[in-house]
Amino acid sequence: MEGEKGVGLERVVFFSDAVFAIAITLLVLDIRVPEIPGALVDERLPEELAALWPKYLSYVLSFVVITMYWMGHHSIFSYIRGYDRTLMWLNALFLMAIAFLPFPTSLLGEYGEHRLAVVVYAGSLAVARLLLTAVWWYASAGRRLVDRGLSERMVRAHLLRGLAMPAVFVLSIGVSFLSLSAAMYTWGLLVAADLLAQRALRRRGW
Template sequence: MTKQPHTSAGGALSLERLVFFSDAVFAIAITLLVLEIEVPHLPRVQDSAAFVEALRDLTPSFFAFGLSFLVIGRFWMTHHGLMDHVTTYDPRLMWPNMLYLMAIAFMPFSTALLGSNLGQFGPALFYNLTLLVTALLGRLLVRKIEALDPTSETLGREANGANSVMLGAGLSTLLTFVAPAFSQIGMATIPLWIRLLQRGVRK
């Protein structure tokens, strides 16, 4: 027996709870990123050079934090846009959304691993694959919402957002096998992919 969407007041409350829960997961994940940066312990008597050196040692962690903050922000923007198109709660959204959130919640670990081993093949591949899997799960959520409302023409922008992250993460994963230290540059192509995909839709 196929589950039907809930159109009652209870269904509206269920949808609201789903959105609030999702936003909370994003907020916690993005906050945990900075908690993974280890605070340097400096001696009581130290000069400015030692302080600068301690901060310089944290540069890989700062880089990983900034990158993941922007990426999770991009994931949230797509999710936020998708939820704006959902007018009634449907139980079929639950598991695709939960899998997507599971990948988001895993990102602080991948970020810490990358920051502690920046430039190494294994951690770089692990991080990029995490982004790719998260992007694929985001695209799965887009397809599920498209199936629930096939007449919606405004989902194209959100689909393009999900596709652009998927392409950027895929490029980063491929670059890992060529230059692990610079593989994350593939994520910088996301705005380019968005423009190209939007141009294709207009044509």
């Protein structure tokens, strides 16, 4: 294992946590209270709130996915024992992708009936997870920044799980050319894809 150790790695993790927290907080800012004339509030408020359902949906979906990415980041860094400049830049690229996610979330909530919005959203989330997988690949290759005793099974487990979720988003992009609704339904496979990746690893004994 090469690279620097100590307090510096903790700062990388703390900074990453802060970016996640800010990104998740920014998601809700796109859901704004409807502006209704006072005399019409009782009549129009239920309808106006119901009309915001695309924004509610995009908010919840992004909140869940970003939380899963944060958990993945936490899991990966629990095995990393050192850092170098390359790791820091890879992690910074990943965090840049995370900080960008409120934009495609807002785009999906506003224009979810258009294919481009779905493609941008799915593509952004796929790229973000692939960048996190790149962090793990770099740190674990040749046990560069992780414990030498870390099993190959664990290394492959994180690599496979890191590819499962992007695969779902890429699939949804393809499906979007057939049906936008079906493309969005495929996002429900995210948790299943992660669980299937874990099961495949157990069956192969990795």
